[in-house]
Structures are given as structure tokens and as C-alpha cells.
Amino acid sequence: MRPTITAFANSPDEGAGQARDMRLRWAFEEVGLPYDVRLVSFREMKQPAHLALHPFGQIPTYEEGNLALFESGTIILHVAERNPGLLPDDANGRARAIMWIFAALSTVEPPIVEYDQADLVERDKPWFGQRLPMLQERIRVRLGQLSAHLGDADWLDGDFSAGDLMMVTVLRRLHGSGLIEEFPNIAAYVARGEARPAYSRAFAAQLAVFTAASSD
Numbered sequence: 479m480r481p482t483i484t485a486f487a488n489s490p491d492e493g494a495g496q497a498r499d500m501r502l503r504w505a506f507e508e509v510g511l512p513y514d515v516r517l518v519s520f521r522e523m524k525q526p527a528h529l530a531l532h533p534f535g536q537i538p539t540y541e542e543g544n545l546a547l548f549e550s551g552t553i554i555l556h557v558a559e560r561n562p563g564l565l566p567d568d569a570n571g572r573a574r575a576i577m578w579i580f581a582a583l584s585t586v587e588p589p590i591v592e593y594d595q596a597d598l599v600e601r602d603k604p605w606f607g608q609r610l611p612m613l614q615e616r617i618r619v620r621l622g623q624l625s626a627h628l629g630d631a632d633w634l635d636g637d638f639s640a641g642d643l644m645m646v647t648v649l650r651r652l653h654g655s656g657l658i659e660e661f662p663n664i665a666a667y668v669a670r671g672e673a674r675p676a677y678s679r680a681f682a683a684q685l686a687v688f689t690a691a692s693s694d
């Protein structure tokens with residue numbers, strides 16, 4: 479059954495591919511699954527109809543028949559488990575790929591989101607100048623550890639998997655910060671993910687929403 483996801487009608491990143499529907503779009507493109515998108519405004523996201531799908535009033539959501547899901551990690555796992563291409567066939571390899579989804583979301587993403595948020599809403603605060611280096615250092619620690627694990631491998635564990643898809647989307651949030659460039663193998667890893675044809679199709683689809691909204 480063809481799923482429907484929700485995405486920002488007006489993405490604050492202006493089509494830079496940071497909104498989390500990008501993860502879903504990329505996964506659908508990797509496995510060749512057609513999907514529909516329902517665009518929602520910030521106001522609609524906080525209304526009862528959307529809150530019934532997503533109790534925290536966010537995007538993305540995923541609907542397929544009578545199944546409704548939220549949380550990008552859950553949705554990626556759901557798609558990866560039901561469609562070949564994003565998880566290895568062997569049980570141990572699958573478990574490790576899933577481990578990397580969790581690592582991306584629960585170990586690498588939190589300091590990156592905290593840095594993003596501070597950059598967005600705390601720039602005019604008197605403590606910002608002191609807090610920023612601490613936030614950057616937390617990210618550097620994680621990137622250093624990830625860089626040591628990755629070494630000169632193309633992907634985190636064998637072939638490209640849903641774990642890489644999630645990790646690359648998380649790391650992309652650092653574009654413009656200069657932090658990725660401090661770790662050349664991580665920079666190359668992110669670029670490798672972004673060079674995948676499925677990634678390009680997903681990016682173009684998300685960008686098209688911004689382009690259409692800004693020409694209205």
C-alpha cells in the first residue's frame with residue numbers, strides 16, 4: 479500500500495534538506511517505494527487532526543492503511559524491515575544496522591540538535607559566546623569517535639544500510655558549521671551518502687515543495 483507522509487508546507491530551512499521528512503523520502507527512494515506527501519503548516523501541526531497522528535505536533539508522520547506512525551527512526555525501521563535494500567540479509571548484520579540507526583538518533587543527534595537550537599534562539603543571549611565552544615566540543619567528541627570507527631571504510635558496517643541513511647541525515651545538520659570538515663573521513667562519508675541517486679531524488683522532491691511555496 480502506498481504510504482502518505484507529512485512534511486512542512488513552509489520549511490524553515492528553505493529546501494536545504496534538513497527537515498526530517500527528508501529521511502523518509504530518501505528511504506522510499508532507496509527501496510523504490512512510491513509515496514504521497516501531505517503538506518502541513520505550523521498552525522495545522524498543532525491542531526487536533528494532526529495531533530491525533532503525532533502527539534508532539536511535529537513532522538514527519540507516516541500513514542499506510544490503518545497504520546499511523548511518528549518518529550523518523552521508527553518509520554525508517556518499518557520501511558527497511560518490509561522492503562529489501564536497507565538492511566542486510568543476515569540476522570547479525572541486521573541487528574548492527576539497526577544499532578546504527580539508534581546510535582545516530584540517540585548518541586550523535588542530541589548534541590547536534592542542541593547546538594542548532596542554541597545557534598537559532600540563543601545568539602542574542604549574554605552567555606551564548608561562552609556556551610558555544612562547549613556545545614561544539616561535545617560534537618567534536620562524537621565526530622572523533624565516529625571518525626575512528628569509520629576509518630577508511632565507505633559505510634559504518636559493510637554495505638550501505640538504513641544505519642548509514644540515518645547517520646548521514648543527522649550529520650548533514652552540521653553543514654555550514656565547519657565541524658564536519660575537521661574530520662575528512664566523515665566529510666567524505668556524508669558526501670558519499672549525498673551522492674547516491676536515491677538521495678538526489680529525495681532532495682529534489684523536498685526542494686520542489688519550497689520552490690513551489692515561494693513562487694505562490
Ligand SMILES: N[C@@H](CCC(=O)N[C@@H](CS)C(=O)NCC(=O)O)C(=O)O
Pocket residue numbers: 496497498499535536537538548549550551
Ligand atoms: N524525534 C522526532 C523529531 C521530529 C522533529 O523535530 N520534527 C521537526 C521538523 S524536522 C518539527 O516538526 N519541528 C516543529 C515543531 O517541533 O514544532 C523524529 O525524529 O521524527
